[in-house]
Amino acid sequence: MNSLVDYTAFAMGCILALAGLISVLFGWAPSWLRHVDRPRLFGVWALCIGLFCITQLPALRNGVVRLGSVAVDARVTLLLVSAAALLVGLRRPRGQ
Structure with a gap:
């Protein structure tokens, strides 16, 4: 069971890394992510x-x-950088 979790985390990591690389290089975010202000x-x-x-x-x-x-x-720094990037990149509600 533990190896299943490890390989699932690895597969999700590969998918996220590929999506992140595409977003960084081309400035594109998936259309279903409406809350992302900065791709x-x-x-x-x-x-x-x-x-x-x-x-x-x-x-x-x-x-x-x-x-x-x-x-x-x-x-650990990867986690901190990712949290900062997520917080800075979210769309803020207008009028506040």
């Missing part, structure tokens, strides 16, 4: 979350841990 920031969010999910695969996660504390801190 490139959506891309940064998706790319960071995707890379974080990709490194959840046990072989990659163990490799990151072997690289040391800088690599582990870089994974």
Whole structure:
């Protein structure tokens, strides 16, 4: 069961990283995301979350841990950057 979760997180990470890369390069966001005001920031969010999910695969996660504390801190930084990009990129209600 645990390997199913790991591979599902890896697959979702690949999809998010690809969507994020397309959004960053072309400034495009899916049409169903009406709340996204800045597509490139959506891309940064998706790319960071995707890379974080990709490194959840046990072989990659163990490799990151072997690289040391800088690599582990870089994974946490990905989460912080993605949260900031998501908050900055959301559409604000007008008139407030």
